[in-house]
Amino acid sequence: MSDLTPPVPALFPARAVRERLDDLLTRALAExxxxxxxGPVMPDIDxxxxxxxxxxxxxxxxxxxxxxxxxxxxxxxxxxxxxTHPRYFGLFNPPPTFPSQxxxxxxxxxxxxxxxxxxxxxxxxxxxxxIAAMAQRAGLPPESAGHFTTSGSEANYTALxxxxxxxxxxxxxxxxxxxxxxxAMYTSRECQPAWHKIAHQAGIGRxxxxxxxxxxxxxxxxxxxxxxxxEDLERGTVPVLISATAGTTGAGMVDPLAxxxxxxxxxxxxxxxxxxxxxxxxxxxxxxxxxxxxxxxxSVTIDAHKWLATTMGCGxxxxxxxxxxxxxxxxxxxxxxxxxxxxxxYLNTVQWSRRFMGLRLFLALGAAGWSGYAAHVERxxxxxxxIRERLVALGWSAPNDSQLAVLCAVPPPGSxxxxxxxRRVLASRRAWVAVATYEGREVIRICVTHxxxxxxxxEELVAALQAAR
Ligand SMILES: Cc1ncc(COP(=O)(O)O)c(C=O)c1O
Numbered sequence: 205m206s207d208l209t210p211p212v213p214a215l216f217p218a219r220a221v222r223e224r225l226d227d228l229l230t231r232a233l234a235e236x237x238x239x240x241x242x243g244p245v246m247p248d249i250d251x252x253x254x255x256x257x258x259x260x261x262x263x264x265x266x267x268x269x270x271x272x273x274x275x276x277x278x279x280x281x282x283x284x285x286x287x288t289h290p291r292y293f294g295l296f297n298p299p300p301t302f303p304s305q306x307x308x309x310x311x312x313x314x315x316x317x318x319x320x321x322x323x324x325x326x327x328x329x330x331x332x333x334x335i336a337a338m339a340q341r342a343g344l345p346p347e348s349a350g351h352f353t354t355s356g357s358e359a360n361y362t363a364l365x366x367x368x369x370x371x372x373x374x375x376x377x378x379x380x381x382x383x384x385x386x387x388a389m390y391t392s393r394e395c396q397p398a399w400h401k402i403a404h405q406a407g408i409g410r411x412x413x414x415x416x417x418x419x420x421x422x423x424x425x426x427x428x429x430x431x432x433x434x435e436d437l438e439r440g441t442v443p444v445l446i447s448a449t450a451g452t453t454g455a456g457m458v459d460p461l462a463x464x465x466x467x468x469x470x471x472x473x474x475x476x477x478x479x480x481x482x483x484x485x486x487x488x489x490x491x492x493x494x495x496x497x498x499x500x501x502x503s504v505t506i507d508a509h510k511w512l513a514t515t516m517g518c519g520x521x522x523x524x525x526x527x528x529x530x531x532x533x534x535x536x537x538x539x540x541x542x543x544x545x546x547x548x549x550y551l552n553t554v555q556w557s558r559r560f561m562g563l564r565l566f567l568a569l570g571a572a573g574w575s576g577y578a579a580h581v582e583r584x585x586x587x588x589x590x591i592r593e594r595l596v597a598l599g600w601s602a603p604n605d606s607q608l609a610v611l612c613a614v615p616p617p618g619s620x621x622x623x624x625x626x627r628r629v630l631a632s633r634r635a636w637v638a639v640a641t642y643e644g645r646e647v648i649r650i651c652v653t654h655x656x657x658x659x660x661x662x663e664e665l666v667a668a669l670q671a672a673r
Contacts, residue, residue: 229273
């Protein structure tokens with residue numbers, strides 16, 4: 205072996221070098237985090253200059269990793285909207301919990317391949333254990349199965365594939381041609397828009413996604429749903445899936461979960477509950493009643509990287525029909541170290557190679573327990589309540605009556621248009637809020653994603669909104 209070159213030190217440095225860089229990384233990240241919290245929410249980098257800087261990386265000459273780490277941290281500090289900022293009242297992108305960051309380091313270090321229980325028996329068992337705990341907490345039966353996904357969209361896609369697989373035996377081999385007519389799936393017009401892509405990529409086509417009217421309060425109108433399914437059946441369409449949303453993206457509203465389940469049962473359709481964000485409410489005894497009816501679902505999406513605040517991306521797909529899940533994703537592969545159809549992720553999920561995502565929620569739940577997570581979600585709801593009170597006292601209105609942590613705010617008459625107010629708030633860099641459409645009208649969407657937001661941050665947000673209107 206004398207002719208073998210040594211390992212490339214830039215890729216596999218010696219232990220002493222790694223330890224020094226690890227320490228540097230830990231310190232530099234902590235310091236950057238402190239500066240971010242004190243600084244603007246919005247990026248302040250000159251992108252033209254940055255692109256020139258980036259173009260300088262032609263990778264012809266290696267650079268010291270220490271320099272690169274400092275470069276990357278500084279560019280991220282100035283070149284991104286800060287989801288970790290306490291005044292990011294934004295989309296469902298929370299600052300990650302510390303245990304989930306620890307999990308990423310552990311997973312990145314061992315780098316287990318989660319495709320099979322043969323190569324990763326302990327990681328696969330840990331993920332299955334967390335999924336079972338979440339299923340139980342949601343009220344699903346003990347035989348439920350599931351897995352971690354990269355996203356809520358992947359979990360929702362998995363639901364559609366399961367629905368198609370159960371609805372028609374020959375779907376596996378013939379695709380949608382196997383159905384007696386065009387297939388249809390139903391969700392509300394307030395659904396998360398990734399459903400359009402999901403219908404596309406699953407091969408049923410975007411026109412097969414039927415967007416059901418809402419009831420004036422952002423919830424799917426169950427009567428309209430029932431009628432749409434009946435009419436489709438009469439004209440020879442084949443309904444396969446109803447997806448109710450538990451915590452709509454725009455307004456945090458919860459569809460009527462039990463009535464939607466009844467309609468699905470009446471017509472033999474797969475019933476999915478997209479609780480990508482709102483699902484975290486199952487941790488709280490006080491809030492879980494908001495999701496009553498979730499236990500009737502054939503499958504559920506809950507994203508740990510949303511309100512459960514793990515690092516990205518850490519979705520979950522849970523179903524009471526383990527057999528259907530396996531039917532949908534099974535495959536033969538001689539080279540794999542195991543073929544356990546009940547547990548091997550490569551036989552039950554969209555992905556093949558997989559990262560150990562579930563450790564993030566395992567460590568966070570382990571460290572905080574259900575009670576810690578209950579306090580986390582209840583705190584967010586209390587903050588939203590405070591913002592609502594403050595704005596209403598100043599003449600604003602809040603058309604959505606979500607009991608979860610999303611507020612749709614409308615300024616008093618005579619104020620600037622919604623988009624202009626949001627533009628001004630972002631330009632002020634004091635806070636981050638979004639424009640959303642709720643029941644056909646534009647609103648300012650305010651969501652509490654930060655687990656450490658303070659009442660001072662609330663006052664700063666209210667002041668920024670008032671100054672902008
Ligand atoms: C209700 C709902 N479902 C699904 C998704 C998609 O999740 P992801 O962004 O993880 O794909 C979102 C994202 O905000 C959502 O709010």
